[in-house]
Amino acid sequence: MNIYELEAGSIRKFVVAKDEVDARNQGSDPVKHPDLHFRAFTVTSVHVEGYTINATPNEPKKANKADKVKIEKMDRDQLKEWLTDKGIEFTPQSGEAKLRELALANV
Numbered sequence: 134m135n136i137y138e139l140e141a142g143s144i145r146k147f148v149v150a151k152d153e154v155d156a157r158n159q160g161s162d163p164v165k166h167p168d169l170h171f172r173a174f175t176v177t178s179v180h181v182e183g184y185t186i187n188a189t190p191n192e193p194k195k196a197n198k199a200d201k202v203k204i205e206k207m208d209r210d211q212l213k214e215w216l217t218d219k220g221i222e223f224t225p226q227s228g229e230a231k232l233r234e235l236a237l238a239n240v
Contacts, residue, residue, distance in 0.1 A: 134188045139166070141174035149188040153178070197240065204236045212236055 137156035139146040146169055150156035156176045163170040179186060207215065212232035216223050221239050223232060 134190075136179040136186055136188055138177045138179055139169060139174050140177065141169055141172040144169055144172070144174075147179070200240045201237060204233060204240065207233070207236070 134149050134151055137148050137150050137153065139148060139156065139160040146160065146166060148156050148159045150159055153176050160166055160174055160176065161170050204212070204215070209229040209232060212229065213223070213225070215236055216232065216239075219239060221235065223235055227235075
């Protein structure tokens with residue numbers, strides 16, 4: 134994947150695409166680029182002399198098995214404390230099962 138600049142007058146956008154055709158298709162998408170899709174725009178590959186620029190997607194964070202096991206062993210008060218420490222909102226009257234479900238969803 135490479136980086137491309139889409140330009141129309143003073144509007145400049147950067148996209149990650151496999152080639153110029155893919156970059157143009159992305160620039161023509163009214164959802165992704167509502168200010169650019171209806172204009173004539175240029176597509177330019179981004180180059181830095183002496184370097185190869187590649188873009189790779191970020192890997193989603195995988196839940197740590199140890200964290201899941203720890204949460205499974207927590208009682209209701211510990212779950213409430215864990216959720217509070219993480220800044221996760223919950224209904225204080227929720228039962229232990231609901232709190233555990235919420236905690237596991239946010240590991």
